[in-house]
Amino acid sequence: MAEESTRAWKDQYMLRLPDGMRDRIKAVAEANNRSMNAEIVATLEEKYPAPKPESRLISRLHHLIDIFDDTVMSDKLSNERREHMLSLFKDSIVDVIDRMTEDELARVRAETSFPGELDQFEDWPPQRWRSGGTGDAMGGRS
Known part of the structure; x- marks a missing residue:
């Protein structure tokens, strides 16, 4: 009491x-x-448990997507620079996904859509994502 x-x-x-x-x-x-x-x-x-707070890795992933929207797709970048930035962006996302727990990965699968521009890479979506039974559904926004 x-x-x-x-x-x-x-x-x-x-x-x-x-x-x-x-x-x-x-x-x-x-x-x-x-x-x-x-x-x-x-x-x-x-x-009715309280929602789980967003993890550091999920926050990082969302931050990367914001950076992509604000920077990589800027009209001020040359095509060559944009392709380089897109590759770096993709590698950063894969690194974050590889470090996620299964619970974090499940939340990202349910809540996050990735820019469709990533589909141009042969190694996209990452193996860890594909092994989760989602097929090729990365939620592209193009």
């Missing part, structure tokens, strides 16, 4: 419970040495 008093509560929600549920919650709360409120919150936290 000390846990409940130290937590900063911001939201309140009036809840109507079906007959008998209050007694069941109270019994479980007592067995777990918690208040009914703490028991309800613990159950909700288990069922």
Whole structure:
């Protein structure tokens, strides 16, 4: 119950419970040495966990994509310079993907699209990506 008093509560929600549920919650709360409120919150936290914060590697990957959008595709670059920058960009993305955990890789597969310009490289998508069962779906944006 000390846990409940130290937590900063911001939201309140009036809840109507079906007959008998209050007694069941109270019994479980007592067995777990918690208040009914703490028991309800613990159950909700288990069922609806907070989203995982973005990892350092996923942040790095998104930063690389931003750099690509802002720099590599700039009209101010010559074609030769753009091709060189694109190759460096691709190598940097592959390096980040190779260092990701399987969980990070799964999140990237679900949430990230890569510039379609990368499709011109024979070694794109990276082997680690292909081994994940996604085929050639790198989410190109061209």
